[in-house]
Amino acid sequence: MQVIFESRDADGAQLRDLSVERIHFALRRLSPLVPRAKVQFSDVNGPRGGVDKRCQIELSTDAAGTVVIASLARDWRTALDRSLGRATRVLTRSIKRNQKPARDRTAKLALDS
Numbered sequence: 176m177q178v179i180f181e182s183r184d185a186d187g188a189q190l191r192d193l194s195v196e197r198i199h200f201a202l203r204r205l206s207p208l209v210p211r212a213k214v215q216f217s218d219v220n221g222p223r224g225g226v227d228k229r230c231q232i233e234l235s236t237d238a239a240g241t242v243v244i245a246s247l248a249r250d251w252r253t254a255l256d257r258s259l260g261r262a263t264r265v266l267t268r269s270i271k272r273n274q275k276p277a278r279d280r281t282a283k284l285a286l287d288s
Contacts, residue, residue: 176198176199176202176206176209176210176211176212177210177211177212178194178195178198178199178211178212178213178214179211179212179213179214180194180195180213180214181213181214181215181216182215182216182217183216183217183218184216184217184218186218186251187216187217187218187228187251188216190216190251190252190255193252193255194214194216194255195214197255197256197259198212198214198232198259201259201260201262201263202234202263205263205266205267205270208236208237208238208239208266208270209234209235209236209266210235210236210237211234211235212232212233212234212235213232213233213235214230214231214232214255215229215230215231215232215233216228216229216230216251216254216255217229217231219247225249226247226248226249227247228247228248228249228250228251228253228254229245229246229247229254230245230246230248230251230254230255230257230258231243231244231245231258232244232245232258232259232262234262234266236266236270238270238273239266239269239270239273240269242262242265242266242269244258244261244262244265245258246258246261
């Protein structure tokens with residue numbers, strides 16, 4: 176899986192290795208389905224502080240299209256963890272929705288008898 180990292184803030188850029196590691200860990204079961212992930216960190220309010228750290232995760236898949244999740248938090252790590260949690264839930268839900276249900280041959284055989 177290819178992970179693209181972007182940050183407009185110097186403090187967010189320091190989390191590059193951590194965020195790549197967290198993405199690989201969170202998507203370890205789904206990695207064959209996700210060829211590319213993009214992480215963007217931005218500071219919404221600038222140096223004023225507050226709940227303004229934004230993490231946006233974009234997961235490109237063949238089966239479910241593109242999933243984009245963004246979250247705001249007081250610090251970068253919390254924003255990253257919230258985004259990853261929501262992204263994995265949304266991705267698994269959309270993949271399950273797109274899968275065709277398995278045909279139940281025993282029910283058909285019972286009806287034919």
